[in-house]
Amino acid sequence: MSTITDQLIKFARATPPEDALIMMRLSLFDWAACGVAGAADADFADFVAAQLARGQGPATVIGGQSAPAATAALINGTLSHALDYDDTHFAHIGHPSVAVLPAVLALAEELDAPFDEVIEAATIGVEASILTGLWLGRAHYQIGYHQTATAGAFGATLATGRLLGLEPKELRHALGLCASMASGLKAQFGTMGKPLNAGLAARTGVEATLWAQSGMTAAKDGLAGPLGFGPTHHGQAAEIKPGKGAWHITTISHKFHACCHGLHAMLEAIGDERLSAADVAGIHVRTHPRWMSVCNIAEPTTGLAAKFSYAQTGAMKFLGHDTGAIASFTNDICRDAEVLALREKIKVSEDERLSETQCEVSLTLHSGGLRRLRHDLMEPMTLEVRAEKLGAKAVSLLGDTRADALWQAAQGESLRDLTDQLVIS
Amino acid sequence: MSTITDQLIKFARATPPEDALIMMRLSLFDWAACGVAGAADADFADFVAAQLARGQGPATVIGGQSAPAATAALINGTLSHALDYDDTHFAHIGHPSVAVLPAVLALAEELDAPFDEVIEAATIGVEASILTGLWLGRAHYQIGYHQTATAGAFGATLATGRLLGLEPKELRHALGLCASMASGLKAQFGTMGKPLNAGLAARTGVEATLWAQSGMTAAKDGLAGPLGFGPTHHGQAAEIKPGKGAWHITTISHKFHACCHGLHAMLEAIGDERLSAADVAGIHVRTHPRWMSVCNIAEPTTGLAAKFSYAQTGAMKFLGHDTGAIASFTNDICRDAEVLALREKIKVSEDERLSETQCEVSLTLHSGGLRRLRHDLMEPMTLEVRAEKLGAKAVSLLGDTRADALWQAAQGESLRDLTDQLVIS
Numbered sequence: 001m002s003t004i005t006d007q008l009i010k011f012a013r014a015t016p017p018e019d020a021l022i023m024m025r026l027s028l029f030d031w032a033a034c035g036v037a038g039a040a041d042a043d044f045a046d047f048v049a050a051q052l053a054r055g056q057g058p059a060t061v062i063g064g065q066s067a068p069a070a071t072a073a074l075i076n077g078t079l080s081h082a083l084d085y086d087d088t089h090f091a092h093i094g095h096p097s098v099a100v101l102p103a104v105l106a107l108a109e110e111l112d113a114p115f116d117e118v119i120e121a122a123t124i125g126v127e128a129s130i131l132t133g134l135w136l137g138r139a140h141y142q143i144g145y146h147q148t149a150t151a152g153a154f155g156a157t158l159a160t161g162r163l164l165g166l167e168p169k170e171l172r173h174a175l176g177l178c179a180s181m182a183s184g185l186k187a188q189f190g191t192m193g194k195p196l197n198a199g200l201a202a203r204t205g206v207e208a209t210l211w212a213q214s215g216m217t218a219a220k221d222g223l224a225g226p227l228g229f230g231p232t233h234h235g236q237a238a239e240i241k242p243g244k245g246a247w248h249i250t251t252i253s254h255k256f257h258a259c260c261h262g263l264h265a266m267l268e269a270i271g272d273e274r275l276s277a278a279d280v281a282g283i284h285v286r287t288h289p290r291w292m293s294v295c296n297i298a299e300p301t302t303g304l305a306a307k308f309s310y311a312q313t314g315a316m317k318f319l320g321h322d323t324g325a326i327a328s329f330t331n332d333i334c335r336d337a338e339v340l341a342l343r344e345k346i347k348v349s350e351d352e353r354l355s356e357t358q359c360e361v362s363l364t365l366h367s368g369g370l371r372r373l374r375h376d377l378m379e380p381m382t383l384e385v386r387a388e389k390l391g392a393k394a395v396s397l398l399g400d401t402r403a404d405a406l407w408q409a410a411q412g413e414s415l416r417d418l419t420d421q422l423v424i425s
Numbered sequence: 426m427s428t429i430t431d432q433l434i435k436f437a438r439a440t441p442p443e444d445a446l447i448m449m450r451l452s453l454f455d456w457a458a459c460g461v462a463g464a465a466d467a468d469f470a471d472f473v474a475a476q477l478a479r480g481q482g483p484a485t486v487i488g489g490q491s492a493p494a495a496t497a498a499l500i501n502g503t504l505s506h507a508l509d510y511d512d513t514h515f516a517h518i519g520h521p522s523v524a525v526l527p528a529v530l531a532l533a534e535e536l537d538a539p540f541d542e543v544i545e546a547a548t549i550g551v552e553a554s555i556l557t558g559l560w561l562g563r564a565h566y567q568i569g570y571h572q573t574a575t576a577g578a579f580g581a582t583l584a585t586g587r588l589l590g591l592e593p594k595e596l597r598h599a600l601g602l603c604a605s606m607a608s609g610l611k612a613q614f615g616t617m618g619k620p621l622n623a624g625l626a627a628r629t630g631v632e633a634t635l636w637a638q639s640g641m642t643a644a645k646d647g648l649a650g651p652l653g654f655g656p657t658h659h660g661q662a663a664e665i666k667p668g669k670g671a672w673h674i675t676t677i678s679h680k681f682h683a684c685c686h687g688l689h690a691m692l693e694a695i696g697d698e699r700l701s702a703a704d705v706a707g708i709h710v711r712t713h714p715r716w717m718s719v720c721n722i723a724e725p726t727t728g729l730a731a732k733f734s735y736a737q738t739g740a741m742k743f744l745g746h747d748t749g750a751i752a753s754f755t756n757d758i759c760r761d762a763e764v765l766a767l768r769e770k771i772k773v774s775e776d777e778r779l780s781e782t783q784c785e786v787s788l789t790l791h792s793g794g795l796r797r798l799r800h801d802l803m804e805p806m807t808l809e810v811r812a813e814k815l816g817a818k819a820v821s822l823l824g825d826t827r828a829d830a831l832w833q834a835a836q837g838e839s840l841r842d843l844t845d846q847l848v849i850s
Binding site: 043044046047049050053054055056057068070071143144145146149176177179180181182183184185186187188191192193196197200210211214215216217218219221222225226227228229231232233234 | 468469471472474475478479480481482493495496568569570571574601602604605606607608609610611612613616617618621622625635636639640641642643644646647650651652653654656657658659718
């Protein structure tokens, strides 16, 4: 019988549809913007320097140094997840691009691969991450695994394996090796260990593929075998259908607000609605129960805590603060009198009728009116609107000039043009 | 309440008793002999070359090249487990030295550490691996984790953390990082992925420690926290008492047969008994249930698979093949007509009354006789007898001259003398 391992090996040779490739380039643009902005995080400087001291190589490290592919994948995966602002897929349960792109790009530079093949390999890898995440299922995530890293490592392996042109037999070994290396715990959330998990997944992809190519053998069915990754890691072995119907990558979510993804449906629901404490008797936010323990800090006092607060970010949004800008989330904004006055009027409760991607905001206005705002992150967004929103986000992260150059490179045909954009002068 | 994480952090500063240090030096001697002999395995040559191409460094790679500590730990852990001939601890459930020694030695060369501190750090690390293995318990192993690699990574982290002199707070981060990186599946048994698991564990020890030193933060209780390594990886959280009573390292087992340790009690039980297929109606091997999924390949076709087969190795032993010699385990011996004829008569079954270190072999002879052979690997062995047997094993692996020089170095006071013995000219 065919298992997910067989399915993925076959899927490595699939031809991605056009909408999947377009989405991949959008995610590449967004990932690179998050990575370049994240590289400014001084906390990671010593870690990066220590990796670079191990040796030089052909792959660009975000910032501008270069290193062997595995090292670059490790560093770039870590730095590009430092802001936690990169893309998400709710079914995957994780951030799909951050494990795959650093692996594919680093290996591509080592191979000097054509850019369109890089995009195709990344698309296959991201789709494979999501498929693996679906196959592992919610139990795997709930028990404590960081699916971005675990499912992500398999996606990164499939992507690099395709790029390198591994034969099916070698790819089987690569996935087998990955099964012994894929790891990462949610226990790291709130520490530097969370972005590191993404970096490790990217490195695993590069190493599993290169090691399989160098003749390393491994378990035949690393994912679904009796002692494989799924059975050992609380996987649910849900049915998957690689390449059938619309590709999952086409329903990736991008973050347009520099805070927890659980808050995004509310912020989108608010949209351009503007009001202050004087306008409103009460605001009622209804959200999926899952989020109540994730991002419902009632009275945050720091910029970091603000990123996990419905009341704080809701008040900021109604008052016109730019929730898409990293710089908006300060300790000061948590003491702002106007924000506090509005924050106090926001009540949050769970509503099981809502999905995880939906939110409803009810306003009781002093004018006597009642308003109800709703948003579902799964609502289709045209590629044009998405591109525009991602562009605005990149401008806020990098400034006009860099954002434009990165956009051109991500839409272009040159690997070198893209990796040049990872250099910070 | 104090958890295993707290216990290990405290234990990192313990003073090992004399008998533990003596055993550590015996295991160092044995590990190095296995490593140098294992480096002759051409299968790993491309893998090793690919790692070395990443960059140079101060740590000796078995064979004679040098590399950064993390790379040397990865390669040396892999090569020294290639023969699967290194030491074992049955309570740990794994090979304790192979994850710890490559990590400690590599970092020691980077630090130019005094040899007695290296031995002490390795002793702490090996003991910590066994303690972690005990804490994780049998469920973790049974579901499919390769405890050599998982528990071993924590031991390697504690050993390198001690050697580097990490403060308790940093060591806590190092163990937290290790919790996200420790991995390895039993599904790799019978493939090159098995020794690679050991190498990865050694590298994890070096990296977790160096990264914590470079300021990387992680989960506060990576092992026992709510989403920690134990709860996510089917750990049983058995009670452990670090440093209380005799140290576990003093009950390490060394292999005197070049195959899976699960087969050794049978091979010792057979001893000098010789017979062929013509002599016997049937042979019934009874063993502890644990081994049935580990080393009971019924019809191996490769030398590597033969090392995990009761039927194959039992037949070889009865026919007088030297199971202590690496060279005995070939693809050809799996096709040998005499061996096959006897192999077919060997039935293996589990017997819960036996411990993991016991085996019983019943012979039904055509002469009408019934014979019962038994052995228990836990039968006490003096340090003198052990040293003598290890010496003989090293001579068979390396020849007289090298074995003697290695013995002197392992008992000596110079790190450089020891690492010089890893060089093959």
